[in-house]
Amino acid sequence: MSKKVHIILTSTIATSLMLAGCGNTTDQTVITDGAGSQTKPGEKVTIVFWDENAGPQRTPFYEELIKQFEEANLTIDVEYVGMPNKSAKQKYDAAIAAEDLPDVGGVQTTWLADFTIRGALLPMDPYFDQWSEKDKLNKQAIQSNRDVVQDKKLYQIPNTTNLDNLWYRADWYKEAGVTPPVTWDDFFAGIEKMTDKSKNRYGFSIRGGKGGSFQLQRLMYAYSGITDYFDASGKSTINDPKHVEFMKKYLGLYKTYTPESDITNGYKEMVAGFDTGAVAMIQHNIGSYGEHSKSLKPEQYAALAFPKSLNGNYVVEGFNTNGYSIFKTTKHPDEAWKFISFLASAPSQSYWNKQIGQLPTHEDAINEDWFKNAQHIQEAVKVLNDPNTLYYYPSVYTPDYRSILDQVVDPGLQAVMSGKNTVEEFLNEWAAAMEKSKKQYEQHINKK
Amino acid sequence: MPNDLPLQEESNLNVHSTPRSGKGRTDYDKWIPYLFISPAIVLIVAFLFYPLGNVFYYSLQNYDASQPYYNGFAGLDNFVRIFTQDPQFFASLWVSAKWVISQVSMQLVAGTLIALLLNQTFRFRTFFRAAAFTPWAISGVLTSVMWSLMYNEHMGVINDLLLRFGLIDQKIAWLANIETVFASVIVAELWRGIPFFAITILAALQAIPEELYEASKVDGASRFKTFLYITLPHLKNTIVLTTLLRTVWEFNNVELIFNLTGGGPAHSTTTMTMYVAEQAIHANNFGYGSALTVVAFGILLAFAVVYLKVSRFEREGEE
Numbered sequence: 001m002s003k004k005v006h007i008i009l010t011s012t013i014a015t016s017l018m019l020a021g022c023g024n025t026t027d028q029t030v031i032t033d034g035a036g037s038q039t040k041p042g043e044k045v046t047i048v049f050w051d052e053n054a055g056p057q058r059t060p061f062y063e064e065l066i067k068q069f070e071e072a073n074l075t076i077d078v079e080y081v082g083m084p085n086k087s088a089k090q091k092y093d094a095a096i097a098a099e100d101l102p103d104v105g106g107v108q109t110t111w112l113a114d115f116t117i118r119g120a121l122l123p124m125d126p127y128f129d130q131w132s133e134k135d136k137l138n139k140q141a142i143q144s145n146r147d148v149v150q151d152k153k154l155y156q157i158p159n160t161t162n163l164d165n166l167w168y169r170a171d172w173y174k175e176a177g178v179t180p181p182v183t184w185d186d187f188f189a190g191i192e193k194m195t196d197k198s199k200n201r202y203g204f205s206i207r208g209g210k211g212g213s214f215q216l217q218r219l220m221y222a223y224s225g226i227t228d229y230f231d232a233s234g235k236s237t238i239n240d241p242k243h244v245e246f247m248k249k250y251l252g253l254y255k256t257y258t259p260e261s262d263i264t265n266g267y268k269e270m271v272a273g274f275d276t277g278a279v280a281m282i283q284h285n286i287g288s289y290g291e292h293s294k295s296l297k298p299e300q301y302a303a304l305a306f307p308k309s310l311n312g313n314y315v316v317e318g319f320n321t322n323g324y325s326i327f328k329t330t331k332h333p334d335e336a337w338k339f340i341s342f343l344a345s346a347p348s349q350s351y352w353n354k355q356i357g358q359l360p361t362h363e364d365a366i367n368e369d370w371f372k373n374a375q376h377i378q379e380a381v382k383v384l385n386d387p388n389t390l391y392y393y394p395s396v397y398t399p400d401y402r403s404i405l406d407q408v409v410d411p412g413l414q415a416v417m418s419g420k421n422t423v424e425e426f427l428n429e430w431a432a433a434m435e436k437s438k439k440q441y442e443q444h445i446n447k448k
Numbered sequence: 449m450p451n452d453l454p455l456q457e458e459s460n461l462n463v464h465s466t467p468r469s470g471k472g473r474t475d476y477d478k479w480i481p482y483l484f485i486s487p488a489i490v491l492i493v494a495f496l497f498y499p500l501g502n503v504f505y506y507s508l509q510n511y512d513a514s515q516p517y518y519n520g521f522a523g524l525d526n527f528v529r530i531f532t533q534d535p536q537f538f539a540s541l542w543v544s545a546k547w548v549i550s551q552v553s554m555q556l557v558a559g560t561l562i563a564l565l566l567n568q569t570f571r572f573r574t575f576f577r578a579a580a581f582t583p584w585a586i587s588g589v590l591t592s593v594m595w596s597l598m599y600n601e602h603m604g605v606i607n608d609l610l611l612r613f614g615l616i617d618q619k620i621a622w623l624a625n626i627e628t629v630f631a632s633v634i635v636a637e638l639w640r641g642i643p644f645f646a647i648t649i650l651a652a653l654q655a656i657p658e659e660l661y662e663a664s665k666v667d668g669a670s671r672f673k674t675f676l677y678i679t680l681p682h683l684k685n686t687i688v689l690t691t692l693l694r695t696v697w698e699f700n701n702v703e704l705i706f707n708l709t710g711g712g713p714a715h716s717t718t719t720m721t722m723y724v725a726e727q728a729i730h731a732n733n734f735g736y737g738s739a740l741t742v743v744a745f746g747i748l749l750a751f752a753v754v755y756l757k758v759s760r761f762e763r764e765g766e767e
Binding site: 090093097114197200208260261262263273402407414418419440444 | 512514515600619620623625626712713714716
């Protein structure tokens with residue numbers, strides 16, 4: 001073998017090692033329709049359930065629900081597979097490509113368009129239409145789930161609703177004589193007042209890392225009062241002057257009234273900052289109640305609705321539900337539905353939502369005492385029941401909606417926080433990405 | 449001795465082929481080596497060449513799970529986009545270049561110094577050798593967690609020590625500040641990477657014949673000249689091979705950067721491989737991710753060929 005060939009071969013093998021992990025081994029996903037269970041009567045079957053947000057704060061409650069379900073359904077075993085929220089979408093994506101899916105999975109509403117366009121989910125309309133409790137589920141949530149997919153079928157049964165809010169240190173605000181914010185001016189002024197660097201205390205913590213885009217969007221629209229995600233001509237409202245104004249004020253807090261490390265804050269870091277007493281206020285949703293209640297005493301913290309918008313009403317993002325879907329590869333759709341209908345029933349929803357601190361979608365569950373007595377739940381109910389509350393609906397129906405938030409908005413926000421970009425440049429880039437995505441989606445729909 | 453060969457071959461054949469004769473025996477002998485290496489070939493084809501071929505195939509496709517309506521043959525579109533419309537590609541390539549050059553050069557220098565020290569005779573040498581190699585034995589993820597805790601703005605030991613010694617007057621967010629993040633990740637990776645060079649160079653040092661050092665001593669050579677004219681030439685092949693391997697590994701390093709910074713803030717630590725991961729794994733754009741990988745492959749291949757050629761690797765042996 002000549003030396004040249006030897007060198008090339010050696011180099012090729014060395015460098016090709018990096019490529020081995022990057023191949024995708026399947027072509028387009030081909031998933032067949034589930035056509036009834038392939039189970040003989042009385043035969044014991046196992047269904048696999050993927051939890052998309054597993055962790056010590058949630059998994060034990062699923063284990064309890066599964067235990068109850070299995071006791072009531074002796075011929076069905078449920079195999080629980082917990083996935084950390086951070087990587088759940090990636091795992092689903094890989095599983096869809098590999099056609100190696102669970103029977104049932106926790107699915108966020110923002111994933112529905114993406115999953116259905118890739119043919120991964122089974123429509124549940126035939127099951128749902130015959131379900132005795134179907135009229136007790138939140139009709140708006142069901143309709144939203146239908147609206148978000150192309151064929152308007154029902155691919156997810158929502159069992160919990162979430163709402164973004166503020167969490168603040170009630171004891172510090174009281175001690176400092178500062179009233180919890182009612183207006184956006186109060187919000188910014190309170191943050192300044194509550195910052196005391198000599199005590200290593202900051203007034204607020206921004207989620208600048210992964211997932212920050214979701215929270216930022218909800219704050220922007222809650223501030224501006226805008227309820228159209230796109231105007232009549234298809235132009236995005238993301239870069240509306242009111243949003244520019246808000247962003248300048250909001251990111252003006254960074255490093256002066258917030259920790260420097262906020263630029264890389266994910267959920268865990270942001271909540272840890274609040275729960276360990278480093279920051280006086282964060283923005284998240286009512287679902288982080290479980291974390292705060294473990295670290296802080298009830299009198300130390302409280303939930304607070306976002307201030308009303310510049311137009312004088314609450315503005316809330318639609319599609320903020322989570323639920324369960326059946327995947328098309330299942331061989332046991334009947335058993336899968338049985339499990340989903342159990343999880344969506346009033347007792348299960350009540351148990352689950354009470355533990356994780358979120359809003360049930362079943363009307364029987366919202367009439368229970370725990371629901372009426374939980375401060376953070378009632379703060380959310382105050383907003384949702386306000387007759388003047390308005391909703392805006394982002395373009396979650398485009399399959400690359402989530403990808404834009406992760407790939408364009410999250411790093412874009414960091415670029416502004418680090419001074420690499422201006423607010424205007426960032427919002428224009430975000431708006432352009434959403435407009436392009438919508439246009440492509442509509443072209444595809446029109447072709448069909 | 450050409451006349452000895454047929455006898456030797458025959459005697460070797462007789463060991464295992466007594467029951468066979470004629471054509472059958474020849475076929476058996478012809479195929480048996482292939483049979484023995486076939487498991488290795490199957491594994492290499494399945495786990496190296498098939499994925500490799502797939503990456504090249506997908507680099508010519510539009511295959512984006514978040515935009516499935518455009519999936520299909522793309523020709524060279526992905527490559528055109530990389531070189532003409534994607535500033536992030538060049539930015540990440542620049543970060544990779546800085547990362548690889550700084551890592552490999554600093555690891556080599558520090559690793560050589562440590563190897564030279566550990567090659568001396570002193571008390572507790574075994575303990576110090578073991579201690580020096582420990583970081584190499586720790587998993588990448590564990591290393592990342594350890595360093596991210598040490599760099600933590602609020603409770604990290606680095607800020608605490610610097611404050612106590614009066615070297616800083618307020619806490620620094622090492623991994624969040626665009627000015628400090630790259631150097632911080634460099635330090636963490638250096639801690640893990642130096643032992644690799646120390647181990648391999650120490651092994652090479654131990655293979656240098658002692659007589660050469662004795663001769664140089666007799667000739668009155670200084671320590672520096674002994675290092676320059678005896679040690680370094682004997683280390684050459686080891687250095688060339690280790691730096692080549694380390695360059696490929698550091699170019700492909702994902703775990704430490706991914707866990708410490710995720711490529712941020714604002715892409716300031718997004719290397720080429722992180723960018724591939726971002727496109728192929730996070731954005732589900734397998735076509736574009738594959739094209740980026742092919743480009744990275746080309747870069748590494750070109751580097752390896754040129755480097756081995758320029759460094760005249762193993763030339764002495766061939767001559």
